[in-house]
Amino acid sequence: MTPTQSSIIWQFRAPRMVLGLLAGAMLAVAGGTYQGVFRNPLADPYLLGVAAGAGLGATVAIVDVGGALTTPSWTPLLAFGGAMIAVIVTWAIGGRGLRSSTSTLILAGVAVASLFTSAQTFLQQQSSTNSLARVYIWLLGSLASASWSSVTLVLPYVVVCVAICVAAGRALDVMSVGEDESRSLGLPVRRVRFVVIAASSLGTAAIVSAVGLIGFVGIIVPHIVRLLVGTSYRRILPISVVFGAAFLVFADTIARTVMAPSELPLGVVTAIVGAPVFVIILSLRRQMAT
Amino acid sequence: MSTVELNELSVRAGSVPLISDVTLNVEAGTWCTIVGPNGAGKTTLVETIAGLRRPSHGSVMIAGERVGSMSERERALRVALVTQHPIVPSGMSVRDYVALGRTAYHGLLRPPSADDRQAVENVLNRLALDEYAHRDVVTLSGGERQRMVLARALAQATMVMVLDEPITGLDLRHQITMLELLQKEVHECGLTVIATLHDLTLAGQFADRLVLLDHGRLVLDGPSGEVVRSKELAECYGMKLRVVDVDGADVVIPVRH
Numbered sequence: 001m002t003p004t005q006s007s008i009i010w011q012f013r014a015p016r017m018v019l020g021l022l023a024g025a026m027l028a029v030a031g032g033t034y035q036g037v038f039r040n041p042l043a044d045p046y047l048l049g050v051a052a053g054a055g056l057g058a059t060v061a062i063v064d065v066g067g068a069l070t071t072p073s074w075t076p077l078l079a080f081g082g083a084m085i086a087v088i089v090t091w092a093i094g095g096r097g098l099r100s101s102t103s104t105l106i107l108a109g110v111a112v113a114s115l116f117t118s119a120q121t122f123l124q125q126q127s128s129t130n131s132l133a134r135v136y137i138w139l140l141g142s143l144a145s146a147s148w149s150s151v152t153l154v155l156p157y158v159v160v161c162v163a164i165c166v167a168a169g170r171a172l173d174v175m176s177v178g179e180d181e182s183r184s185l186g187l188p189v190r191r192v193r194f195v196v197i198a199a200s201s202l203g204t205a206a207i208v209s210a211v212g213l214i215g216f217v218g219i220i221v222p223h224i225v226r227l228l229v230g231t232s233y234r235r236i237l238p239i240s241v242v243f244g245a246a247f248l249v250f251a252d253t254i255a256r257t258v259m260a261p262s263e264l265p266l267g268v269v270t271a272i273v274g275a276p277v278f279v280i281i282l283s284l285r286r287q288m289a290t
Numbered sequence: 291m292s293t294v295e296l297n298e299l300s301v302r303a304g305s306v307p308l309i310s311d312v313t314l315n316v317e318a319g320t321w322c323t324i325v326g327p328n329g330a331g332k333t334t335l336v337e338t339i340a341g342l343r344r345p346s347h348g349s350v351m352i353a354g355e356r357v358g359s360m361s362e363r364e365r366a367l368r369v370a371l372v373t374q375h376p377i378v379p380s381g382m383s384v385r386d387y388v389a390l391g392r393t394a395y396h397g398l399l400r401p402p403s404a405d406d407r408q409a410v411e412n413v414l415n416r417l418a419l420d421e422y423a424h425r426d427v428v429t430l431s432g433g434e435r436q437r438m439v440l441a442r443a444l445a446q447a448t449m450v451m452v453l454d455e456p457i458t459g460l461d462l463r464h465q466i467t468m469l470e471l472l473q474k475e476v477h478e479c480g481l482t483v484i485a486t487l488h489d490l491t492l493a494g495q496f497a498d499r500l501v502l503l504d505h506g507r508l509v510l511d512g513p514s515g516e517v518v519r520s521k522e523l524a525e526c527y528g529m530k531l532r533v534v535d536v537d538g539a540d541v542v543i544p545v546r547h
Contacts, residue, residue, distance in 0.1 A: 170401075177379060181371070181373060181376065184365075184369075
């Protein structure tokens with residue numbers, strides 16, 4: 001191996017793969033956790049406004065309103081901040097109330113997401129074509145800018161948040177009988193919900209700030225795992241960590257190579273690969289059931 | 291000493307009073323059934339005893355401890371709840387469903403202990419659910435399903451069980467089976483049961499005592515035979531009721547004017 005090759009592997013490929021593993025694991029486990037805590041199969045990690053908040057933050061950094069921000073180093077920071085603000089606002093609006101039903105929280109998430117997205121659209125509309133393209137690339141997600149420093153930045157968040165989500169599997173299984181019944185079984189529903197949502201949102205925000213908005217992993221991987229191993233979150237969540245990590249690295253390999261030297265947006269690849277896989281497993285399961 | 295004490299209990303939803311000034315003591319090892327027309331506040335009362343609702347005034351005490359100041363876990367060790375429409379999560383086995391009743395014992399981070407697993411097997415056996423244990427919960431019939439929900443509540447091994455319309459939607463045979471299983475727990479294990487029931491005949495035949503609730507107020511409280519014959523009961527339902535003795539059992543018959 002020439003020094004150039006080994007440098008490419010260690011400086012670019014290795015951190016890119018590690019970041020892909022972390023992102024896939026985090027997004028998949030966060031999606032599975034959201035689906036459990038909201039008892040809603042359509043839930044994904046962006047449900048409470050993480051994506052819209054991060055999108056606005058990143059757009060502010062890229063469009064650079066006042067000219068004071070030196071992009072691109074501000075992009076992950078503002079994306080992370082935007083994501084956290086969006087989730088906190090969502091929680092402040094929808095997380096209270098007498099019996100704090102989860103549908104209020106989901107609706108608050110929808111409202112906050114549209115607010116942040118429209119602010120982002122406004123900024124984009126005011127900006128130059130050059131920065132428009134960069135915002136667009138960021139929104140579609142990419143591992144191309146991965147480095148060891150971005151890995152070390154998100155690693156602690158991902159490790160802690162994945163651990164919390166996986167440990168919550170038993171609680172989510174209890175929650176499958178609904179709020180009232182799980183409380184009567186001894187589950188402190190509100191506390192569990194808060195911890196679990198906080199962990200999945202924080203981890204997702206960290207990942208999104210590093211790699212942009214990679215869609216589809218968070219919703220599709222837990223469903224594929226569910227079709228394979230059943231409905232218990234004690235199995236779904238840890239296996240989603242592994243499948244999500246593997247799936248995203250696989251998708252990134254395709255994104256990198258299919259149209260080399262130019263790259264496909266990762267979010268496009270995850271959907272193109274993920275959707276057929278999901279449909280195939282779904283129909284296989286149906287055949288097995290009949 | 292009474293196991294369950296309601297002291298001047300009032301519950302509101304916003305400004306609407308649901309339960310007003312109910313005082314009631316239920317002795318350990320007895321069965322108390324709450325009757326009354328729709329909207330009388332039966333479900334609210336049951337949910338408040340189970341700690342799902344907070345009283346606006348007064349208190350619920352179980353074995354001398356205030357339900358409102360217990361943690362979810364402490365409460366789950368003292369009172370089990372069977373709701374009117376239990377949610378049955380598809381994909382879960384009957385054994386795993388019944389094992390949910392042990393959550394308060396092993397906690398959320400540890401797996402069930404050998405004791406917990408033994409308790410689950412005992413209950414499955416007691417309610418003749420062994421042969422269904424591995425089945426998916428959604429494949430059970432209505433009667434089996436209701437027995438499974440009861441099994442989960444029994445696995446909690448609490449001194450008090452509250453049930454909201456536990457026999458709704460069951461055929462006659464399964465209604466009686468369900469109530470007999472419950473009665474056995476009261477007689478043999480000293481379980482304290484507080485249930486709501488629409489069927490006045492079954493309510494009278496199975497409870498030691500009936501409590502009549504109307505518009506959130508306690509109207510009458512007494513031995514089953516007295517309450518089913520009371521003029522208050524007929525008044526609450528706004529119709530004429532006849533009580534016929536059939537082989538020593540009271541049968542309540544509504545009469546159209």
